[in-house]
Amino acid sequence: TQLLEQSPQFLSIQEGENLTVYCNSSSVFSSLQWYRQEPGEGPVLLVTVVTGGEVKKLKRLTFQFGDARKDSSLHITAAQPGDTGLYLCAGGDSNYQLIWGAGTKLIIKP
Amino acid sequence: DSGVTQTPKHLITATGQRVTLRCSPRSGDLSVYWYQQSLDQGLQFLIQYYNGEERAKGNILERFSAQQFPDLHSELNLSSLELGDSALYFCASSVGGDRSNEQFFGPGTRLTVL
Numbered sequence: 001t002q003l004l005e006q007s008p009q010f011l012s013i014q015e016g017e018n019l020t021v022y023c024n025s026s027s028v029f030s031s032l033q034w035y036r037q038e039p040g041e042g043p044v045l046l047v048t049v050v051t052g053g054e055v056k057k058l059k060r061l062t063f064q065f066g067d068a069r070k071d072s073s074l075h076i077t078a079a080q081p082g083d084t085g086l087y088l089c090a091g092g093d094s095n096y097q098l099i100w101g102a103g104t105k106l107i108i109k110p
Numbered sequence: 111d112s113g114v115t116q117t118p119k120h121l122i123t124a125t126g127q128r129v130t131l132r133c134s135p136r137s138g139d140l141s142v143y144w145y146q147q148s149l150d151q152g153l154q155f156l157i158q159y160y161n162g163e164e165r166a167k168g169n170i171l172e173r174f175s176a177q178q179f180p181d182l183h184s185e186l187n188l189s190s191l192e193l194g195d196s197a198l199y200f201c202a203s204s205v206g207g208d209r210s211n212e213q214f215f216g217p218g219t220r221l222t223v224l
Binding site for chain 2: 031033035040041042043044045048086088090092095096097098100101102103105
């Protein structure tokens, strides 16, 4: 059974600080996606990475896919209160299914 | 706006009852997924349909069932409801059959069982 472990489960930091969220597995994925979910709303796709070692930037967010396509990280620079939410990673397996991490709940305090 | 619609937005019912949740996927998407999310929890995958056929099953209870119709909209039926079924239910859609399997989520249905 493929599993994706996210860490930390919960993170509360001050506005302006940097942070990194990790998504790790012992399995290889064909793709890795990051979603952000705000309370009471559906998750919104932020990025998809498909190539080992790939790095994508979305304004202050930097996403990296591990060389072996087993892990990924999300780094936020100078966090803002608007970054608050639940961050979910999901890995694509060989059957076109997504394996979901449990999520990282991020709170950015003004 | 993801292009995925779900109705109703909120649903309040009693234990033992049956409800139906409806989802319309994005135009052109063939796959529909159903997820359950309890308070402060991650997403629990329930079931996937692709072009009218069941494609994958997750942690779906026997009291729950789903189907996808020829026009590609989907319904999730929940019966003999229990207090623990109270949760947010999300529908997502994707093109289907592609390597990245990017999913686009609807706004969800909040089910409260009293």
